[in-house]
Amino acid sequence: MNTLVNVARYHLVERIAWLAMPWGILAFSFLVNAVIAATAPVPAHGFYTGGLASIYVFLLICGALSMSRSLPFGMMLGVSRRTYYLGTGLLVLVMGVVFGLVLTLLQLVERASNGWGLRLHFFQVPWIMDGPWYQTWLTSFVLLVLFALYGVWYGLVFRRWSLLGLVTFIAAQMVVALLAVVAISLSHDWSAVGHFFTALTAVALTGVLAVIAAAMGAGGLSTIRRVTV
Amino acid sequence: MIPTISATALSRRYRDQIALDDVSLTIEPGTVTGLLGRNGAGKTTLMRIVTGLEFPTAGDLRVFGEVPAENDAVLRRMVFVREEQVYPDFQVRHAIRVASWFYPNWSEDLAGQLMADFAIPPRRRIKRLSRGMRSAVGIVIGLAARAELTLFDEPYAGLDAVARQLFYDRLLAEFAEHPRTIVLSTHLIDEVADLLEHVVMLDHGRVVLDAPADDVRGTGMTVSGPATAVEEFVAGRTVWHRQRLGSRASVTVADSLDFAEQAKARAMNLSLEPLSLQQLLVHAAGVSADEKVSA
Structure with a gap:
């Protein structure tokens, strides 16, 4: 356990990457949207932006980078691959909790201030992050962890099989998606899929995302097993 | 242990x-x-x-x-x-x-x-x-x-x-x-x-x-002096390397020389120089030091 904490602390030595950058980029995205909201005519339902996505995307990048230059030094210091992965996972979980809480608080402020006085819905996303605060927190947490672990997996695939492996990895995901589309089309089941999503509550969707996040974790852990540095 | x-x-x-x-x-x-x-x-x-x-x-x-x-x-x-x-x-x-x-x-x-x-x-x-x-x-x-x-x-x-x-x-x-x-x-x-x-x-x-x-350091010795005396001394030994310059010769042998043999060499006016670890390893790798230098 102690070693896991040390691995997590090790990542945080690069505070700029893990702490300053995600929030800096999110703040920039928010400012751009706020300026637009302040100057453009207000639509009927207020402004909805996709700016919140920037923090998730940046966590994906952080995850991928954590497996590039940091891994070899970690292994020099006698950390096993598994421990390195689990320590990184611990950091991702803690960051998911804390970052999710901050996002939830910002959403509460946004709601209380009628969208920062601009009718700007930056932290509020229809359907998925629109419920009570604990639901927003839970969904944010799951999504943050999902993106970070997805990034970690990308980083590991690149480390283990380099560029060709990375391209294959992306292509394989596309093939899986394509097969699903073909299978649904052939069985004329699109209406069933539509029903599934309309019947799905935000909480249930969070559950689905959590399962995907767990799959990302399992994928990364099995990929790191024979990575060489 | x-x-x-x-x-x-x-x-x-x-x-x-x-x-x-x-x-x-x-x-x-x-x-x-x-x-x-x-x-x-x-x-x-x-x-x-x-x-x-x-x-x-x-x-x-x-x-x-x-x-x-x-x-x-x-x-x-x-x-x-x-x-x-x-x-x-x-x-x-x-x-x-x-x-x-x-x-x-x-x-x-x-x-x-x-x-x-x-x-x-x-x-x-x-x-x-x-x-x-x-x-x-x-x-x-x-x-x-x-x-x-x-x-x-x-x-x-x-x-x-x-x-x-x-x-x-x-x-x-x-x-x-x-x-x-x-x-x-x-x-x-x-x-x-x-x-x-x-x-x-x-x-x-x-x-x-x-x-x-x-043990490694003890093995290997370079014997130099008048060619005839050197050849006489190294006869029957494992020779790693031979070098001649006019009437003088310098031969590297694989054996370690005991005290009596060293005394004998001196009596024959031969000079003895133990090989350094590096020279020994170069020989052990099957490449003579001179070949390596000239390569």
Whole structure:
């Protein structure tokens, strides 16, 4: 356990990457949207932006980078691959909790201030992050962890099989998606899929995302097993 | 006593190349072992398997009696300093601080002392350091960790002669005060010859020599003098190398000469010169020193 904490602390030595950058980029995205909201005519339902996505995307990048230059030094210091992965996972979980809480608080402020006085819905996303605060927190947490672990997996695939492996990895995901589309089309089941999503509550969707996040974790852990540095 | 490292029929094959071929060896605790050999001989591969960075294709490798790969209990007892170590993009002091978290016997004092000795700027980003300075950072971590098994793979690329001497002095002092098992791979054999207690030499992935350094040092002697006398003296001995210059000759023989033989040589007006460890190993690798120089 102690070693896991040390691995997590090790990542945080690069505070700029893990702490300053995600929030800096999110703040920039928010400012751009706020300026637009302040100057453009207000639509009927207020402004909805996709700016919140920037923090998730940046966590994906952080995850991928954590497996590039940091891994070899970690292994020099006698950390096993598994421990390195689990320590990184611990950091991702803690960051998911804390970052999710901050996002939830910002959403509460946004709601209380009628969208920062601009009718700007930056932290509020229809359907998925629109419920009570604990639901927003839970969904944010799951999504943050999902993106970070997805990034970690990308980083590991690149480390283990380099560029060709990375391209294959992306292509394989596309093939899986394509097969699903073909299978649904052939069985004329699109209406069933539509029903599934309309019947799905935000909480249930969070559950689905959590399962995907767990799959990302399992994928990364099995990929790191024979990575060489 | 459980050996620190024991390899049994260890092999590592890559697609088109055999890096380690049926390697069996034992490294006892509390010794300084030189892992020697030419480029591509398999030294780095062996150290990478010992530290769990690489996996063997066949055979068995144990460290402290256990398989090291993915074994935290074993891995945390060693530190591996290597030439091409990749560091995250942070400052020297960050690398030192992080390393200190992972080693229970870490010496803050020693790290500080070594940083000062090598004149490493603590707030400089590692990627901005010169090659020699970057090597020095590895040396600081390797020594200050006081890990039970410390492996150095060509640890001083780019370091000048003064800094290298500093490394040897510090290594010896540390070893005396806090005994540990040290494996040192290097091409600068004569520089480290006096440090080594045990010598393992690899060639094309095979162990060609595995012996106490003192035993190795005793073998091999260059006999020089008048050609006829030299030839008479070396008759019947294993000759590694022969050189003639006019009426004088210089012949390197593989045997160790006992006291009587040495006295006899002097009586014949021949001069004797023991081979250095480096010369010996060059011969052991099957390449004469002169061929190597002229090549």
